[in-house]
Amino acid sequence: MTPSSLTGQRLTAIFLLGWVLFDYPLLFLFNRNANLFGIPLLYAYVFLAWAGLIALMAWVVERRSD
Amino acid sequence: MLQGWFIVVASFAYLGVLFAIAWYGDRRADAGRSIIASPTIYALSLAVYCTTWTYYGSVGRAAATGIGFLPIYLGPTLMLSLWWFVMLKMIRIAKANRLTSIADFVAARYGKSQLLGGLVTIIAVVGVVPYIALQLKAVSNSLFIVLHYPDIVMPARADALPLLQDSTLYVALIMAAFTILFGTRHLDATERHEGMVAAIAFESVVKLVAFIAVGLFVTFSLYEGFDDIFSRAYAVPKLQALMSFSGNYGSWASLTFLSMMAIMLLPRQFQIAVVENVNENHLRRAVWLFPLYLLLINLFVLPIALGGSLYFDSGEVDADTFVLTLPIAFQQQWLVLLVFIGGLSAATGMVIVETIALSTMICNDLIMPTMLRWEWLGLSRRTDLSWQLLNIRRWAIVIILLLGYLYFRVAGEAYALVGIGLISFSAVAQFAPVIVGALYWKGGTRPGALAGLAAGFLVWGYTLLIPSFAKSGWLPVDFIQHGLFGIELLRPQQLFGLSGLDEITHCLFWSMFANIGAYLGVSLLRQQNAREAGQATLFVDALRAQQAPGARFWRGSAQLEELLPLIGRFLGPKRARAALDQYAQRRGVASLEELKADADLVVYAESLLAGAIGSASARVMVASVVKEEALGLDEVMNILDEASQVRAYSRQLERQSQELSAATRNLRAANERLKELDRLKDDFMSTITHELRTPLTSIRAFSEMLRDDPRTDLVERKRFLGIIVAEAERLTRLINQVLDLAKIESGGAVWHTAEVDLREVIQHSVDTTSQLFKERSVALDVNLPDAVPPIIADRDRLMQVMINLLSNAVKFCALGSGSVDVRLWREGSMLRVDVADNGPGIRREDQVIIFEKFRQGGRSSDVLTTKPQGTGLGLAISRQIIENFGGRLWVESAPEEGRAGAKFSFTLPTQAMEDKRSKEGSA
Secondary structure (H helix, E strand, O other): OOOOHHHHHHHHHHHHHHHHHOOHHHHHHHOOOOEEOOEEHHHHHHHHHHHHHHHHHHHHHHOOOO | OOOHHHHHHHHHHHHHHHHHHHHHHHHHHHOOOOOOOOHHHHHHHHHHHOOHHHHHHHHHHHHHHHHHHOHHHHHHHHHHHHHHHHHHHHHHHHHHHOOOOHHHHHHHHOOOOHHHHHHHHHHHHHHHHHHHHHHHHHHHHHHHHHHOOOOOOOOOOHHHOOHHHOHHHHHHHHHHHHHHHHHOOOOOOOOOOHHHHHHHHHHHHHHHHHHHHHHHHHHHHHOOOHHHHHHHHHHOHHHHHHHOOOOOHHHHHHHHHHHHHHHHHOHHHHHHHHHOOOOOOHHHHHHHHHHHHHHHHHOOHHHHHHHHHHHOOOOOOOHHHHHHHHHHHOOOHHHHHHHHHHHHHHHHHHHHHHHHHHHHHHHHHHHHHHHHHOHHHOHHHOOOOHHHHHHHHHHHHHHHHHHHHHHHHHHOOOOOHHHHHHHHHHHHHHHHHHHHHHHHOOOOOHHHHHHHHHHHHHHHHHHHHHHHHHHOOOOOOHHHHHOHHHOHHHOOOOHHHOOOOOHHHHHHHHHHHHHHHHHHHHHOOOOOOHHHHHHHHHHHOOOOOOOOOHHHHOOEEOOHHHHHHHHHHHHOHHHHHHHHHHHHHHOOOOOHHHOOOOHHHHHHHHHHHHHHHOHHHHHHHHHHHOEEOOOOHHHHHHHHHHHHHHHHHHHHHHHHHHHHHHHHHHHHHHHHHHHHHHHHHHHHHHHHHHHHHHHHHHHHHHHHHHHHOOOOOHHHHHHHHHHHHHHHHHHHHHHHHHHHHHHHHHOOOOOOEEEEOHHHHHHHHHHHHHHHHHHHOOEEEEEOOOOOOOEEEEHHHHHHHHHHHHHHHHHHOOOOOOEEEEEEEEEOOEEEEEEEEOOOOOOOOHHHHOOOOOOOOOOOOOOOOOOOOOOOOHHHHHHHHHHHOOOEEEEEEOHHHOOOOEEEEEEEEOHHHHHHHHHHHHO
């Protein structure tokens, strides 16, 4: 396996995206007394963002085309 | 049903199952059919990251700080996205150099230093001991609680019990025994334990299933789904605070960073991710599957924490035990058993892998280097040390677990589970600078690494570890409040007056400050030495293709008779022979006796030894039996330069050979073209001679007839002479045309260009050929506009083209019913002439060849045989003429589609267009 440079760059971009999603300004944005289907907004946000990030990583590394 | 004996039997039965899996895994591995050769198993075994900290502790943390339990899992998720190249690099390096632990990794990178390996080992052992204590605490607490089923009783303080009555001690000893059975049954040169990995993956599934079972039970059986729990929690002010971010962002970020480092640098993670990796392609799935595992195991943490807090609102039940106490409170026997087993899985998994990794480090990087120095032990005279190696590891496992127990007795009660774990995370983070430097910076030196690690470790001990003892009352608390020797600036948790940070962030800041500072500062003090420079290249350039192993950095002479016994001493004589036999086969030598003891063999022998006793000790041992020349820094640099020059040359060579092959392709194409031209010329010659011979033959035949037969009458003679004259004219015409064409093609033709009115040219041509039309009774329809712009051309040449087209058209029309349309019109800035007939048309495949010399259309595409009258040069010349004036000549016909006739068209640029073109040309 040689690390495809495109895959590597995509993963690095995902890392940067994750760092922003899970850090101060964006977390603060969702840190309010609100609910999403009865779940506190902050938790709903973190778990949804997390799941989205994982889906993105799976999509990037499992593609065989490049 | 859940009596004490049943719990104990169930626990041992579970351990028995694990052992069976491990045994089966090892057997399959020996048979060469690995059961762990699957990316899913690899990803699951990575979940050894989730210990009782996650299993019990996360709920406790969530009950105290709300979302604060999450950064420990978000960090690894982020890190996994970088694993693609970071971990890949570590795996490549470890495999190439047979590195079996993180201590080995650091020691090998900074010049195979025994001292450095020892320091890393000490930091790892001291740092991880609290973590092991955490597992012991969790298991013994959960055991205590389960044994009191169905009452809910919180465990007493451990130090209140006499030593021998403390069940934690027995838990520790049983775990030690179990680990020894698991991990030290035989000595493997690569330190791989396939059976263990299979068992760990199994445990990961068990703990995930158990935790999700509790989560489902609490969320959907005790309460009515997520929204029910959350809305009830909103009603309680204390719990409402957990719904939002209450901690500070600094600690959030530092926990994220710590866990990012921990997922790579914890000894057990290194063991599973790097040493036990079977195939680096498995990384691919781990990149997303492991984070998914983390997400799933955290999904129900908050509901359980809130549910537990709501139910046990008196606060007497420790939130760290909610996972267990909630099912107990509702008398769910089987769920309680499942949860307990799940917790046991989480703890045993961690303890087994962690202690095996640590025992390897202790043996290879601490004990062996020391023992080999002590001459009086007589180790150098023993022929087989492999059994001793295993014994050292066994004792190391026992000692590590006892140290864990000791820490638990001393400091375990002062912290919640997560608090203890974070102390270990902070210790392990001290490896981050030297490891990152090892992978990406060639400049790091041995003293720099030593200084960085030592400084970071000391600061960690002072700001985090020692205060943890003080908080448990084993050291005076004064020390925390007023600083060492009463100096306020030295207060361990507000060092130099830095306050406002939580203790982890505080420790992280100061220890990283000291660590990175010392590492960089000391590394930059002096030039690297030869070995450091060599190893740095091997590490930093590990992902470059065709990296030669370290053989090029070794020079000297060796004897096989000395190397073989040396390896045998540590691996066992039989295994040593087998390993070298394999090597001999790979090198294409019949037996190991014929092996040449060259640099490659020495390096291979060293890497074999490194697997068993660590790279630094292996270096020392090999150096003791071979004669080697020390390489100076200059020489190493030269070798590196050569290597990079060789790389550069080979790149250049590759580029040149590519250019060469491109040139060859071009030449071949040009040659083909020349051959084709040659063939065309030959064709042309033979055709032209054939063409010339036909009229000549008939001239000669008729002339001979006139000469030889005087009785021919006058009418006949006249007819013969008429033929002779016609044929001679045809011959002349042919020769003229050939000359004409040759002149045009060679560019030597004389063009009398002037302004020409195309209408007049067409009219004149039509007049000239009108006799032909009359003879064949072909209707001619000429359609000219009233005026067209003049063009610049040679009038006679255009006449030639027109007459050629007209006579062709009439030639192919049927007698009597034929009709030809001539049309002139403006098409943009061009003038276009169409000459359409209603003859048989020209097949698509003939539409190209009719413009070639001596090729004619007709009923047959065959050249020259059933030819109609004409030379076959007309269209070729016409096209040359039109193109010479910047126009185009083509034919449209589609007899295949049932449309009769062919339409020859040509265009010519008008004078306006011509002006524009010449202007552009001169501009």
